[in-house]
Amino acid sequence: MPTRIKKFIIIFILGCNFIAYSQIEDTKDSIQVKDSIENYLINASEAINTARLSTALYNITQARELALANQDKTYRAKTNRVLAELYLELGDLKSAKEQIKKAIEIQNEQQNEIALANSYNVCGSIHTKLKEFTDAEKHLQLASSLIKKNNLETLEGPVKINIGLLALEMNQPEVAIKHFNNGLPKIESLGQSYYKAKLYTNKAKAQMILGSLDEAIATNDLAMLIGTEMGYSEIQSESFELYSRIYEKKEDFKTSLTNLRSHQQFKDSLFNINKEIIAQEARAKLNIGDDKVKIEELTEENKQQQKSLKLGRLTTILSIALITILSLLTLSLYKNNNLRARANELLQNKNTELILAKENAERASEAKVQFLSTITHELRTPLYAVTGLTHLLLEESPTPNQKEHLNSLKFSGEYLLSLINNILDLNKLEANKVEIENTSFNLQKRINDVLIALGKSAKDRNNKLHYEFDKSIPSKLKGDPLKISQILINLIGNSIKFTQNGDIWIKVKMINHIENKVFLNFEIKDNGVGISDKKQQSIFENFTQGSVQINRKFGGTGLGLSIVKNLLSLMDSEIKLESELGQGSRFHFDLKFDVFEDVVSNYQEEAKKIDYSVMIDKKVLVVEDNKINQLITRKILEKNKMVCDVADNGDIAINKTKNNEFDLILMDIHMPGISGIEATKQIREFNTEIPIVALTAVTLDDNLDEFYNNGFNDIIPKPYKTEEFFTKLHKALSKKTITS
Structure with missing residues (x-):
């Protein structure tokens, strides 16, 4: 065989192999493109379900570009259907209707029943939203027929939901619940969590319309649980809105308002995203059209030239910008260093002044607190004598003229x-x-x-x-x-x-x-x-x-x-x-x-109800270092047939309590030697039953817990009103009588 022929055969075989390889590679590329489109559309649907609408738009745009570039009508129709779902979610029903119509036209030409089942289902949902109930029912019935014919299990639940939604829009809540219940088993068996949450939300709406408010709350709880776990923002938003409406019907307006605010927070965040998406969609419409394909006339050389030109311009701009920024940065650093040095010095001086002022203010505050504590006791002690003696004089049957003066004094x-x-x-x-x-x-x-x-x-x-x-x-x-x-x-x-x-x-x-x-x-x-x-x-x-x-x-x-x-x-x-x-x-x-509506809660009214017989012959120890106060308290007690003993300080009170039986102790707080609080703590070590009432002139606003924690049963501030005095004594003695 001549050498030339051998060379030609070899070249022919290599050429055929190259063509076959190219065809195989083209087939691989076509499969990869279709897989990419399918993935983009799946991602877009998932993003719509979780209200990530900007992500959904991105994936739809990518799928649409690939479908147009490859002149693939099947995927163009699928893209139109998913885009219709996005418009439906955005509330742009007119655009949704246009896109689903294009999808159905292509799928009817191709007689693609599986794709048509999906599109009819979406179309029925759009017509329901538009209140076009006849068209909605027609398309949902077509979808149901194709699903049954082609055994499309994944669509059985979603179409039942849309038929239920149609019944709900037509004010047939019982029919809606029936369709929701029919669709639930298939949705659960296939693990379709988004449709399950959507079903529960709309079932709860129907229950609410029927007045079954507790059932509606329970059903809505299931929807909220799925929406929260899976991150379905739109489901959560709808659930909060539904809670608000249900609790409003239950007249629990506070809970209703709380859920309405939560719903509004979701809506506010979604609305901001929607504005961005609509803007992106507008831009996408300018760049992508059904009749446009990628421009193939540009040669690789032109592309490289454009890239080189852009890169050169960008490099020049970046170089100029970098030099400018470095110059400004150097100048700024120089000025900032000078300013920082001056500011630090000023701040240090001010900080020193503030520390001194703070220390002076704290010392002044401490001195003020100490002064107020001392002056409180010193002012209240003589005032106790004034009010106590006034009470005793009023009890001595004064003349009408004297009584008027004494009441004025009181x-x-x-x-x-x-x-x-x-x-x-x-x-x-x-x-x-x-x-x-x-x-x-x-x-x-x-x-x-x-x-x-x-x-x-x-x-x-x-x-x-x-x-x-x-x-x-x-x-x-x-x-x-x-x-x-x-x-x-x-x-x-x-x-x-x-x-x-x-x-x-x-x-x-x-x-x-x-x-x-x-x-x-x-x-x-x-x-x-x-x-x-x-x-x-x-x-x-x-x-x-x-x-x-x-x-x-x-x-x-x-x-x-x-x-x-x-x-x-x-x-x-x-x-x-x-x-x-x-x-x-x-x-x-x-x-x-x-x-005033006959609601009695003051000591004067309570004092009228006191059974003074409880106090007769009760032994009371008065612990008080002021002789005038001793005299006044003793006379008030003995006038009501009580037996009174006196202790001038805390140590004497402790010894008398150990060696005598008393029914009650009235304990002053500030006394020479140990304080009334310390005396009470020591008495409680050997006697935990006897009532001890603080009879004190100290300010009680911030010290109540200290009194009760150290063993006091009650507190009577001096000077006191007689009604309050006897009301608290009666309360302490009555408790002791019941205990013993």
């Missing part, structure tokens, strides 16, 4: 105690930490008591008090009577102080009465010296008076109006002032009160 003592507490707690007032009580009282009587207490001061300055009280105001109100008294005493006292040979008007009138609430206006007006415009701006500040001359002439602390302002602020009101030098002043404010 009221003044209570007011003085309240004033002491408010002065000592002025910082708490300003920090809004003082609590407002809510007890029943007679406002008219309360103001009468204030006027009686201030009557002598007014008479001494030859002032006339004019009192007008609106008769339509209910006799019993609920509020804080002590703070009302304090406000009025400060304001009326202020008018008396700055008025000579004049008149003072006190007016209380009703503004409005709505159901069980009354709105009252208080006015205190005088024709005294008045206040200048300049001083009106600062008159309500702490320790402030009109001038140094006024302070020397009239005296006072300058705290009265500051306390009034703070107290009214706590009661959601404010003091208003109208004044003119030489023409007098007018203070007025509004307050809201509840009308």
